[in-house]
Amino acid sequence: MSSPLVPGWFDVLFMLVPLFIIAIIGFGVFVAVRNYRAAKRGGVDPFAVDTELKVRAMDSAALAPAAPSIEERLAELSRLHSSGLITDEELAQARMQALSGR
Numbered sequence: 001m002s003s004p005l006v007p008g009w010f011d012v013l014f015m016l017v018p019l020f021i022i023a024i025i026g027f028g029v030f031v032a033v034r035n036y037r038a039a040k041r042g043g044v045d046p047f048a049v050d051t052e053l054k055v056r057a058m059d060s061a062a063l064a065p066a067a068p069s070i071e072e073r074l075a076e077l078s079r080l081h082s083s084g085l086i087t088d089e090e091l092a093q094a095r096m097q098a099l100s101g102r
Contacts, residue, residue, distance in 0.1 A: 073098040 039046035057063060074095065081091040
């Protein structure tokens with residue numbers, strides 16, 4: 001009695017599993033095409049999206065090291081002068097550059 005059920009279930013599984021696999025592959029192709037088109041619309045090379053985004057992030061101001069404030073720069077110059085690493089003339093010149101924003 002159970003032997004007629006086994007071939008029936010086997011036939012159903014034999015048809016459903018390939019359909020499921022084809023559906024997964026189709027969905028993967030659909031997603032890949034949408035991502036490709038979105039990257040093209042965004043002005044990014046679709047085959048190098050991750051690299052282009054990493055380069056843009058590294059070049060952005062958000063990841064750039066913050067420039068020291070004038071107070072920090074003047075304190076650093078005073079420390080260099082007191083330790084003898086720069087002369088009086090170098091200190092005066094560097095202070096003028098720091099105060100002028102260069």
